[in-house]
Amino acid sequence: MKKQVIIIPCSGIGKSLGTVGRVATYKVTDHLRPEETRTACLPLLTVGDAQTVQLVKENPCIAIDGCPAQCSKKNIEASQGKLSYHIIVTNALRENRKLKPEGVIELNPEGDQLAGIIAKNVAEKVDEILAEAKKK
């Protein structure tokens, strides 16, 4: 089976930052790198679902977290998953201060643009991770 990178956002529901991470994930898995990536339900890791735990142990993972609580990263690590890259939306926002995200049900255009920047960064990391894996 072709190696895929598992991208898991925190999907935090309290703030728009979680939606930015979620939208960024879908931009990569559905549009930018559909063959090379997939996502998995983070709550399945939270409850210790055996199949999902195996998935993150066997494949490189990218965590996209909305805030410094870093729920996605911590849940992947608690499952002994292979965390290859980690990004926090608040850090991306600090570098793109004009793109203030608003809305949880639906992002404003600035939030969507921020998600696009994160998605591009993550897609590049996917290429690096898979290129590195090929060398091994």
Added chain:
Amino acid sequence: MTLAKDKVGIICCSGEDLPEGTISRVATRLVLEKLRPDDTVTLCLPLFLAGGEDERAFARVFPTIAVDGCGKKCAEIGTTKYSGKPVATIVVSEIMKKYPQVKATSHEKLNAQEMEVTMKIAEEIAKKVDEILCKDSKK
């Protein structure tokens, strides 16, 4: 974390891999933002594992409703495991059976048909909130 009385905590799965996860998420926000803004609060489910004792105290203080996308019931199981058993659980995939004409396929942005069913699910959650708080569902 500031705790308030007479609130119901709604904890949804937000499952990333399934359209029903997006429906659980949007339905929860509709309750929080539009249907019962004064009566409800929420907490990110993965925060139970990643957070501290404050987060885990959540369901011991608030009555909660778990909103799950599928039969794996991560929100119910996670809330029970780390905090306390929810008073009620709503499973989106079960409710969707009442609307066989709607096949959930979107996970990025819900289409009009999916949004209509999502509003109905939000109304069911709001009804549960009223039952828990012993209020009439006439809002």
